[in-house]
Amino acid sequence: MTAMDAARPPRTRRLHPLPVRILHWINAATMIVMILSGFGIYNDEAILDWVFFPHWLLLGSWAAEHLLWHLAGMWLLVLNGAAYLAYGLISGRFRERFLPISAREVLATVRDTLRLRLSHQDITVYNAVQKLLYIGVILAIIVQVATGLAIWKPVQLAWLTALFGGFQGARLAHFIGMACIVGFLLVHVALALLVPRTIxxxxxxxxRIPPQPAE
Known part of the structure; x- marks a missing residue:
């Protein structure tokens, strides 16, 4: 190592690179479009009689408009989601941010949370529950795309619809997936508001953090 190398400051990178930030906010906007238009589609043919979404919460004023918003959002979600998955896998970000994870770590994090001992000082590292939730919501969105396609094209994609137990089974799975994603978003936003530095x-x-070992 030369004297110039020793004097040079260590190479660092941002916690959230620009591609991640762009993809994140596009995904956030797209999910809002999908959820609110999906509420309208659900109201047109409810699965549960006691679950109904108020008109002010819907994106669109009538059935056809709900569907148009939903289909427009679907294509953006698929394209943006594919870009996010590709970036996360190729860059090694998923491996770095979400792994390793173990049941023992998850239980320990839950215990610390219940005892109000969970620290939020270091935003550069996810705790075990955060890792589990992020992995879970990524998988949930993938399943949502699959069930959505099964509902949209039940004849052309009959094999996919059959995987979910038929058209009504796909609708139910889509509804449950939506509920899980909405629950995740509520917790995600609440925690972000509690720790504004994350926003x-x-x-x-x-x-700025050190570069990945592979870099």
Whole structure:
């Protein structure tokens, strides 16, 4: 190592690179479109008689408009989601941010949360529950796309519809998946508001961290 190399500051990177931030906010906007238009589609043919969404919460004023919004959002969700998955896998971000994870770590994090001992000082590292939730919501969105296609094209994609137990089974799975994603988003937003630095990090990139070992 030369004297110049020793004097050079260590190479760092942002916690959230620009592609991640762009993909994140596009996905956030797209999910809002999908959920609110989906509420309208659900109201047109409810699965549960006691579950009904108020008109002010819907995106669109009538059935055809709900569907148009939903289909427009679907294509953006698929394209943006594919880009996000490709970036996360190829760059190694998923491996770095979500792994390793173990049941023992998850239980320990839950215990610390219940005892109000969970620290939020270091936003550069996810705790075990966060890792589990992020992995879970990624898988849930993939299943949502599959069930959505099964509902949209039950004849052309009969094999896919059959995987979910038929048209009504696909509708039920789609509804349950939506409920899980909405639950995740509510918790995600609540935690972000409790720790505003996480919002700023997703806007500005966050603190600088060392490069990945593979870099």
């Amino acid at each position: 700023l990090a997703m806007v500005l990139g966050g603190p």
